């Protein structure tokens with residue numbers, strides 16, 4: 367048997383007193399039984415605590431137990447295991463031993479995908495896990511996520527890292543039929559001098575509609591109200607080999623004073639729509655030209671964009687935004703999003 371049973375844990379707790387701030391009993395009550403026991407004992411051994419007056423560090427008294435210690439972890443709903451990154455041992459040698467024991471334990475139990483998140487403070491554990499066969503899954507500022515697919519005869523079913531970035535662009539037209547445009551500080555030589563719509567990326571956990579309003583405000587200082595997603599573009603291999611979803615949003619201006627963000631933006635202004643469209647880079651570009659045609663069609667009520675509607679689906683219980691346009695089956699156009707005169 368690779369793991370230590372709960373009864374062994376109980377006996378251990380009764381018969382051994384732990385000196386120091388971390389005691390086995392504090393973890394044993396956890397339902398994660400054997401994993402928790404392994405971690406707790408490893409932490410004890412790792413930090414040189416004494417049991418019954420015997421220093422555990424590098425001692426063979428507990429050597430045989432130590433070899434059987436397992437990483438603290440819990441099962442996921444796909445037959446896999448998520449290692450508890452808050453309870454990793456600090457000693458790389460202990461980690462190596464626990465990782466190996468855990469891998470054989472998971473293999474024996476028929477576990478599939480293993481998720482191992484290693485915080486930046488414990489980055490010395492990364493090469494150890496890689497050596498044991500783990501692969502990079504994704505990284506953030508504070509951690510790297512590694513994975514291991516155990517079944518040799520089954521294809522790896524672990525989902526890949528996020529594949530897309532999400533951008534937004536704001537089409538902001540005022541009552542004088544002037545569009546809010548910017549010149550970027552950093553752009554390709556072919557785009558130098560181009561007056562373009564304000565664009566940017568939405569943040570994590572940010573809505574498309576609020577991201578568009580924020581980006582316009584940040585770049586130009588103009589307050590806006592979100593109206594509709596007019597169109598979106600899907601492109602691939604845009605940055606870091608990721609795909610790009612670019613949502614073009616129609617926004618209503620609530621102020622007109624321009625204050626540029628001079629970190630990103632060289633200049634911004636209200637430009638007559640006809641002048642904007644006449645720019646060679648807009649007229650000659652299939653996407654920019656079509657976007658403006660769609661926006662103009664929207665202004666003439668020949669087209670309808672998508673508006674966000676907040677809802678919670680019982681599928682996952684999460685609040686979310688469903689973008690759609692209102693369809694009026696009773697021919698009463700007064701309730702249709704599409705017929706709304708957005709600049710009145």
Ligand SMILES: NC(=O)C1=CN([C@@H]2O[C@H](COP(=O)(O)OP(=O)(O)OC[C@H]3O[C@@H](n4cnc5c(N)ncnc54)[C@H](O)[C@@H]3O)[C@@H](O)[C@H]2O)C=CC1
Nearest residue numbers: 531532533534535562565566567604610611612613629630
């Ligand atoms: N900029 C444009 O003319 C167009 C943009 N889009 C879309 O707009 C969305 C946002 O794209 P953009 O506004 O072009 O974003 P971007 O590539 O200009 O990045 C936004 C900002 O991030 C910073 N940044 C980006 N890479 C950097 C680096 N390597 N070093 C330092 N700072 C860096 C810069 O401050 C930059 O202004 C995307 O979805 C894109 O597809 C679509 C068509 C045209």
